[in-house]
Amino acid sequence: MSDTPLVCLPYETELSALLDGELESPREAEVRRHVDSCARCRLSLEQLRAVDVALVGAALPSVPQELGDRIRSRIDRGVPDEIAVVSPAQLRRRQLRRRVVGSALAVAASVSVYLGVFQPAFQNQGSETPTLGAGGSARIDADLEATTDEELAIVLQLETIEDLDVIANLEVLERLLALEFVATDGGSS
Amino acid sequence: MEAALLVLEEDVRLMLAFKAGDQGAFDALFHRWAAPLLRYLQRMVKDAAAAEELLQEVFLRVHRSRERYTPQARFSTWLYRIATNVALNELRRPRYQLVHHSIDTEGQDLTRSNEASPEAAAHARQFVGQVEIELRRLPERQRAALCLVAVEGLSYAEVAETLEVSEQAVKALVHRARSALAARLPERGF
Numbered sequence: 001m002s003d004t005p006l007v008c009l010p011y012e013t014e015l016s017a018l019l020d021g022e023l024e025s026p027r028e029a030e031v032r033r034h035v036d037s038c039a040r041c042r043l044s045l046e047q048l049r050a051v052d053v054a055l056v057g058a059a060l061p062s063v064p065q066e067l068g069d070r071i072r073s074r075i076d077r078g079v080p081d082e083i084a085v086v087s088p089a090q091l092r093r094r095q096l097r098r099r100v101v102g103s104a105l106a107v108a109a110s111v112s113v114y115l116g117v118f119q120p121a122f123q124n125q126g127s128e129t130p131t132l133g134a135g136g137s138a139r140i141d142a143d144l145e146a147t148t149d150e151e152l153a154i155v156l157q158l159e160t161i162e163d164l165d166v167i168a169n170l171e172v173l174e175r176l177l178a179l180e181f182v183a184t185d186g187g188s189s
Numbered sequence: 190m191e192a193a194l195l196v197l198e199e200d201v202r203l204m205l206a207f208k209a210g211d212q213g214a215f216d217a218l219f220h221r222w223a224a225p226l227l228r229y230l231q232r233m234v235k236d237a238a239a240a241e242e243l244l245q246e247v248f249l250r251v252h253r254s255r256e257r258y259t260p261q262a263r264f265s266t267w268l269y270r271i272a273t274n275v276a277l278n279e280l281r282r283p284r285y286q287l288v289h290h291s292i293d294t295e296g297q298d299l300t301r302s303n304e305a306s307p308e309a310a311a312h313a314r315q316f317v318g319q320v321e322i323e324l325r326r327l328p329e330r331q332r333a334a335l336c337l338v339a340v341e342g343l344s345y346a347e348v349a350e351t352l353e354v355s356e357q358a359v360k361a362l363v364h365r366a367r368s369a370l371a372a373r374l375p376e377r378g379f
Contacts, residue, residue, distance in 0.1 A: 015364075047374075054320035061228050063224050074245065074249060
């Protein structure tokens with residue numbers, strides 16, 4: 001993939017979407033035309049398709065007979081109804097919130113850097129302790145995705161606990177959690 | 190997708206019958222979905238025994254959810270959302286983060302059932318096994334996205350809802366996963 005010519009780069013990420021039938025009509029036609037005329041992309045497409053064929057072609061596992069019986073037995077013993085099911089994203093948010101609470105992070109020290117980097121995501125620009133305005137969540141997610149880990153660390157230092165709920169993108173949360181100073185409960189950076 | 194079309198889906202019909210008290214419909218759903226779900230869970234947690242436990246958990250959640258079930262999405266989407274949450278929650282547990290799994294060995298174990306296939310298919314079988322092993326090396330969300338789209342037939346929008354990310358993120362996850370597998374695999378005549 002590293003020797004892909006520059007001219008193919010705009011199409012490279014579209015090949016999977018083409019396979020999945022997820023391109024809009026005009027773009028699909030454009031990508032198909034490119035693939036027809038580009039041997040390299042044609043080969044890439046064949047390789048990607050071969051991966052799918054292998055994945056789909058793998059034999060289904062046999063389900064042990066007793067598995068159904070075990071489920072039936074557990075149901076007969078009584079399955080508690082309406083157990084709260086927490087999605088992984090909700091779980092991660094809760095973990096992150098707990099860690100932020102325990103971290104006693106230095107907020108004031110980074111205000112100037114923070115405002116310099118993330119001002120567009122907030123409505124009350126210029127305020128010393130910014131809060132998210134209505135409609136800011138989509139933008140802050142977009143802003144956060146484009147940041148370095150160092151910048152994310154600054155966000156975490158300044159973000160209020162409530163504001164963390166607006167970070168809907170799990171990938172961003174994963175990066176926040178991966179930062180060293182967040183990893184130790186009760187510690188600071 | 191319109192509700193009228195969904196009701197025609199056999200799985201939806203079975204789930205609604207189960208909701209109405211037909212236990213046989215629950216058994217029928219188990220027989221229809223146990224094997225593909227088990228394959229998906231094996232690919233996610235890389236451990237055959239753990240996958241069987243999780244499969245039980247998925248069907249127990251289906252059982253618990255019967256009263257609240259409404260056919261607002263394809264049944265498979267709903268089911269794989271449950272399975273994905275169960276698998277990702279399992280992968281968050283400390284033992285998955287601390288224990289180093291022997292991925293190669295586990296992958297070979299899961300593909301060994303084809304040993305009796307004709308010799309002419311040996312090369313293809315080896316390729317399938319290699320893909321399986323490489324799949325298990327992918328980050329969990331790439332693995333989930335690729336399996337849900339390429340194997341289980343979910344749309345990007347459905348996977349986005351399942352993984353709680355944007356459709357654009359799903360597109361990127363699937364592309365990264367497929368490209369990584371294609372790049373790691375042997376030439377295979379290409």
